[in-house]
Each structure stands twice: as structure tokens, then as C-alpha cells.
Amino acid sequence: MAVSILGGVVANRQGCETRPMAQDELHDWDAEFEAAARRPLRTRMRYAFVRTYKPVLDDATYRSFDSLAEYRAWCEANLPSWLGYGRAV
Amino acid sequence: MGARFDYAQAEEIRDVFARHGVRYLFLGKSGAILLGFPDTTQDADVFVERTMANGLALVATLRKLGFTLTDAEAAEVARGKVFVQLKNGPFDLDLVFAPDGIETFADAWRRRVEVAPVCHLDDIIASKAAANRVRDREVLPRLRAFREYWVRRSC
Numbered sequence: 001m002a003v004s005i006l007g008g009v010v011a012n013r014q015g016c017e018t019r020p021m022a023q024d025e026l027h028d029w030d031a032e033f034e035a036a037a038r039r040p041l042r043t044r045m046r047y048a049f050v051r052t053y054k055p056v057l058d059d060a061t062y063r064s065f066d067s068l069a070e071y072r073a074w075c076e077a078n079l080p081s082w083l084g085y086g087r088a089v
Numbered sequence: 090m091g092a093r094f095d096y097a098q099a100e101e102i103r104d105v106f107a108r109h110g111v112r113y114l115f116l117g118k119s120g121a122i123l124l125g126f127p128d129t130t131q132d133a134d135v136f137v138e139r140t141m142a143n144g145l146a147l148v149a150t151l152r153k154l155g156f157t158l159t160d161a162e163a164a165e166v167a168r169g170k171v172f173v174q175l176k177n178g179p180f181d182l183d184l185v186f187a188p189d190g191i192e193t194f195a196d197a198w199r200r201r202v203e204v205a206p207v208c209h210l211d212d213i214i215a216s217k218a219a220a221n222r223v224r225d226r227e228v229l230p231r232l233r234a235f236r237e238y239w240v241r242r243s244c
Contacts, residue, residue, distance in 0.1 A: 021230060021234075026234055029231060029235070029238075030234070032127055033125070033126075033127065033234075033235055033238040034238075035127075036125055036126075036127035037125055037242065041096065041123070041125075041204070042096040044122065044125070044127065045094075045095060045096040045099065045122065045123075046095065046096065047129070048122045048127070048128065048129055048130065049093045049094040049095060049119075049122075049129070049130060049131070049133075050093060050129050050130075050131060051092065052131065054131070061157075061175075061177035062158075062159075062173075062174070062176070062177055063173070064162070064165050064166075064170045064172065064173045064174070065170070065171060065172040066170060066171055067171050067172075067187075068171060068172055068185075068187070068188070068189050068220070070171075070172075071171075071172045072220070075222075081223075083224075084222060084223040084227065085222055085223075085224060086223060087221055087222055087223065
């Protein structure tokens with residue numbers, strides 16, 4: 001099913017999890033997308049990939065999980081909520 | 090913690106993975122960025138086809154790229170453990186063998202975009218919507234707006 005912006009509301013495939021969008025915000029984003037499209041990929045990537053230390057998450061060099069559900073549960077249980085890896089704030 | 094992922098490394102992934110015949114797709118925000126989405130992220134995510142041959146090729150490729158894997162870790166990667174987080178190489182890399190929101194690798198491969206092999210924005214959006222973490226919910230409205238822009242621009 002197509003993803004769509006309907007009447008200033010951004011809807012996902014299930015048609016839920018929406019938030020009202022101001023038209024101004026959409027226009028601003030379009031302008032940003034246009035500006036980005038004028039830059040070469042190499043330049044865009046230089047500014048797109050950043051490194052900051054993420055507590056706990058960056059403290060091991062290797063982790064593996066048998067399912068994404070297991071990974072998500074690990075994130076919920078171990079990471080500070082402000083990192084945003086959980087489903088609730 | 091690895092260094093910041095950069096353009097040269099994206100090219101290196103593309104070239105080394107291609108040389109070893111690894112079937113993969115960039116996914117997540119890193120994939121969207123390769124498609125032109127102006128945003129920031131900290132690591133690269135790749136969706137890897139889950140076959141033993143592909144897994145073994147992936148291990149060889151990761152070692153070539155400078156990732157340090159023990160034999161036990163290499164075995165997990167080779168057999169396609171669903172989610173592997175690598176911070177033991179030149180940059181941080183997440184390997185996903187079965188992402189939320191995408192039915193099969195073959196489906197995603199058919200829809201891929203060839204900047205490097207990148208998942209279609211619909212698949213990137215679907216996987217983020219299915220993950221539904223705070224960080225995903227924050228980026229989704231802008232990502233969907235970018236998808237509309239990207240489709241308009243491609244027409």
C-alpha cells in the first residue's frame with residue numbers, strides 16, 4: 001500500500017501513527033530536500049554520518065541476537081531511554 | 090567505537106561486497122541518506138541475504154574491510170544470526186538478516202535502488218514503522234515527506 005501525505009497529515013502504511021503536519025513544515029522540508037539534491041553524495045555523506053558516544057551501546061565491540069524482538073527487549077532493558085531505542089519514552 | 094562512516098567506506102563496501110559476491114542492501118537511515126535523505130546517523134545498516142554461502146562470503150568481506158571477528162562470531166555471522174552489531178572495525182555496522190517490516194530479501198532486492206544496492210524507500214519506511222521505536226517515530230514523518238519528494242523527482 002502506498003505511503004501518502006494526506007491533507008497535511010503524514011500517514012503510515014497502516015494509516016495510523018499520524019501527526020498533523022503544518023504546510024509550512026512540509027514546504028521547508030521540500031526546500032531542504034532540494035538543497036540536498038544539489039550537493040554531491042560525497043558531500044552529503046560527510047555531514048550525514050556523525051559519531052557520538054552512546055552509553056552501553058558502544059561499550060561492547062560485538063553483539064548478536066536471534067531475533068529483532070530479542071534485540072529490542074535488550075535495548076529496552078539496558079539502554080538509557082533518552083537514546084530512543086525503546087518503544088516508549 | 091569505530092570511526093565515522095564516510096563516502097570512501099560506502100564505496101569500499103560496495104566494491105568489496107561485489108567482489109566477494111555478497112548479496113546485501115543498505116537499509117535504515119543510512120540507506121535513505123544514500124538515496125538523498127538529508128539527515129544524520131551514526132552507523133551503516135545492511136540487510137544481508139540469509140544463505141550459508143552468502144554468510145561465508147560476508148565473513149570474508151568483513152575481515153577484508155578490517156572487522157575483527159573471533160571464530161565464534163564469524164560462525165554466527167555466517168549462519169545469519171538475525172541481528173549482529175559490529176563495533177570492532179573501521180566503522181560501526183549493523184547486519185540485519187531478517188528486518189521487521191520486509192517480507193523477504195528477494196522482494197526487497199527486486200525493489201532495490203542502484204546507487205549502491207539500497208532498499209527502496211518504501212522498504213526503509215516499512216522497516217522503521219514496524220520497529221516503531223522512539224527514534225523511528227521521530228524520523229518517519231520527514232522520511233515519508235522525503236519519499237514523496239523522491240518519487241516526484243524521479244518521475
